[in-house]
Amino acid sequence: MAGIAGHTGTAPGAPVARPGPYAWFVLAILCFVYVLNFLDRQLLSILAKPIQDELGVSDSQLGLIGGLYFAMFYCILAIPVGWLADRGNRVRVLAFSCALWSAATAACGMASSYPQLVAARMTVGVGEAGGVPPSYAIISDYFPSGTRGTALSLFNLGPPIGQALGVAFGASIAAAYSWRQAFIWVGVVGVITATAVWLLVREPAKGGLDRGAVPAPAPEAGKGGAPFWPTLRAFFASPVLRGIALACGATQFITYAMLNFTVLMLMREKGMSLEQVAVWYALVMGVGIAAGMAASGWLIDRLARRSKAAYAWLPALGLALAVPLFIAFVSAGSWQLALAFLLLPTGLNYFYLSPAVTLVQEEVRPDQRVLSGALLLLVMNLIGLGLGPTYLGAASDFFRAQGTERPLQMAFYSLLPFYALAIGMFLLVARRIRQQTMQEANR
Structure with a gap:
């Protein structure tokens, strides 16, 4: 899969076209849509305690609705x-x-029972599946080669901003009114935003900004890109690509489990209020995740020039550094101390994303990049988003049934073996990358 069939970037020495004001306007709207995407997703975990208090939802049920069902x-x-x-x-x-x-x-805010809440959250998942893939393509057709990296990096600030705003506004609305109002108000803002996208964003010409680039070989007649099944088989046949996807899945098992239950633990076992969550936890999320993504991207651009294996060992190093801080966060006796210890691991836990996405994009041909990126996300999210919250909720209920005094805290401790698993998997991928590099050098 590593063979490159063509190049669609700017020709060497050619001037880089600059996007106009409308392109930046479109980028701002699409970034706001991405913010809403993650804000909506985070509301359930932020408002877990009042939802549990009113609907009688267990930790296991909460994990299923925020994980596997979604x-x-x-x-x-x-x-x-x-x-x-x-x-x-x-x-x-x-x-x-x-x-x-x-x-x-x-509709989540109008649910009067757990099955109704499940149905609404499943529908949220159906809708959010159409958020990111079209946005990447639209941005690529508004920003010419030479400016796309900057545009896409700004777009990818949507998740940390959305997570921070979800905590801040979701908790504030719930504290002042009710958890139901938080869901309803955010939903109304999203419908208004969708209308703005429909009316204000024009569909750009597909590939219209690539015409001056060095062309790739024309695809076969009747085909718009690489075939689906051969690309899928080649992705999973590659030890490096398969390994990096599974290692990222193991990491997301931890990160999504934490995202879905940290607020609940801070409130239930550390004594934090919704008003305090709205300010202090929002800051930790926004600063920590954004800093982790930015730092790992900056580091991998420099480290990978010396060794391609850095795409795997840098995430392993980040996770290893996060472990003692994670233990300190879970064992802290107050929410203030817990948040102080949480800030760094929040960033270090996200050292995997930029290296993994970049590695996949560099390992495949240009006409395989969109599908290969989607396959990476499929593996990561099925394992991490699907199983992480589900596991942690079930573990909490298990420890409660055993009479454990702090069952959710014990469930968090049980994530430590998954840290070890993810670190080991990334180190194995680093070894495979070195072996592949040596084989290519000896050809």
Whole structure:
């Protein structure tokens, strides 16, 4: 899969075209949609305690609704939705998806039972599957080669901003009014945003900014890119690509488990209030995740020049440094001390994402990059988003049934073996990369 069939970047020495004001306007709207995507997703974990108090939801049920039930639709539907967007109007797919997940978010606030809440959250997952793939394609057709990296990096600030705003506004609204109002208000904002996308964002010409680039060989007649099944088989046949996807999945098992239950633990076992969550936990999330993504991206650009294996050993190093701080966070006796210890591991836990995405993009041909990136996300999210929260909720209920005084705290401690598993998997990938590099050098 490593063979490159062509190059679509700017020709050497050619001037780089600059995007106009409308392109930046579109980027701002799409970034806001991405913020809403993660804000809606985070509300359930932020408002877990009041939801449990009113609907009588157990930790296991909370883990299922935030993990497996959501992931079944979000992860699997992302690939066909991306395929559909590639062949149709991407702006309309994005606008419809945003309206759907926003309406479903509002419906969460109207749920009067656990099954109704499950149905609404599943629908949120269906809608959010159409959020990111069309946005990447739209941005790539508004920003020419030489400016796309900057545009996409700004777009990818959506998750940390969304997570921080979800904590701040979700907790504030819930504290002042009710958890139901938080879901409804955020859903209404999303429907308004979807309407703005439909009316204000124009569908760009596909590949229109690549015409001056060095062309790639033309695809076969009737085909718009690399075939689906051969690309899928080649991805999973590659030890490096398969290994990096599984290692990222093991890491996301930890990160999504924490994202879904940290607020609940801070409130239930550390004595934190919703008002305090809205300020202090929001700051930890926003600063920690954004710093981790930015630092790992800056480091991998420099370290990979010396050794390609850095794409795997840098995430392993980040996780290893996070372990003692994670233990200190879980064992802290107050929420203030817990948040102080949580800041660094929040960033270090995300050292895997930029290296992994970059490695996959560099290992495959240009006409395989979109699908290969989708396959990476499929593996990561099915394991991490699908199983991480589900496991932690079940573990908490298990320890409660055993009479443990702090069952959720013990469930967090049980994540430590998964840290060891993820570190070991990344080191194995680093070894495979070195072996592959040596084989290529000896050819």
